[in-house]
Amino acid sequence: MAAPLTLLPYDEDASGPARRPAAPARLLDLAIRAMNHCTGPHKDQAFADLAAGNVVELGAGGGSNLPWLPAGTRLYAVEPNRALHASLRARCDRAGIEAVVLPVSAERLPLPDACVDEVICSLALCTIPDAEAALAEVARVLRPSGQFRFVEHVAAPAGSLRGRAQGALRRPWGAIAGGCDPHRDTLARIEAVGFAEVHAVRGLLRHSPAWPVNTAVWGWAVR
Template sequence: MDSAPLRLSPYQDTSFDHGAISRFNAWFFTVLAGQINRYARLHKELAFDGIPPANVVELGAGCGANVGWMPAGVRLYALEPNRRMHDALRKTCSRAGVELVLLPTGAERMPFEDASVDEVVCSLVLCTVGDADAVLAEVGRVLRPGGHFRFVEHIAAPQGGMRGWVQLKIRRPWGWIFEGCDPHRDTLARIEAAGFTSVVAERRKFRRSPFWPVNTAAWGIATR
């Protein structure tokens, strides 16, 4: 690895453990990681293609579902506030030979200097953060000019259809089970309005996924 480690600013530990619900999410995203990756394989192959072997920041790294798309030599700065996922993330990175810097905090305020990061990635995260616009503003702040924000997200289904109606109806229980996830958030529109120099994105449903309410999805690469 040629890149020097990123300089970290002081940050607040905002990690959480919601007891049974956090244990469930850690179990769910560990046990089903391979299956979810199969449904999102095409999205991730397109969005994460070309990640360099250098410093990469991942938002909501979870249990390490995206580690398989990291090339050898990556130093992964993983922002993950759910403490129940930390052990699985460490094990996944260790098995893959990925150097892990685990940061137990959210993405609304990242502990990185302005214009210091080349690559930021996330998948199935912007649906869950409390303030997606604040997170995207932070992504823009920490990325160097020409740096990339690579994303794979489920998004709001078009209005007037059955899936969109269901997303609205299940918002409260779905958000409780999945610790804040909003199944009807128009995430792609937020990314396109976040001030990036360019956004190359495609709306594409997850293939053969049984998670019907959240199968409307998008992948993309936004350039600072």
């Protein structure tokens, strides 16, 4: 395993109180299974050959990406919602993953420049308030040739029926889905960061019943 990262000073209270009560563990497990039923094939592609060692995850939630982390991973789990921390730590323990849970926002990571080879996220950039700032942080903490791996909920093509539905549903969907914006052009934001390479596939989340908001992009970007 790689040497532990030296964390920069951060305010543990900066994320504020838990945004909502934590779901019972059984319900959270069911939600994670349902999520991975829809996103699993995309994660198989985006997270393939993920390097062990220090891995940063944006919006780690309850630990839905743990099955894709190789043995020997030390996970720096960025999750501002402290109500999820107990479940996240428990799932990491069961998976044999060493976890450093960071109660901070993705827009300001308490990590040194160029310190990791891997950053991952799934269904997170649609909820992070300032996605551009979060992506700038990803680029900052990645070493040269390091990889940012993503499976993200994104806007449908402009002018399409699905795209118009997403625009109309932005506010109500965000209210029930933890602030998710179903109509962000996240791939354009990733491409604008200045990665050396971006490899992405557009498609639909498999078996998702949420027809208006199930457009997705997945892949990886190389620093």
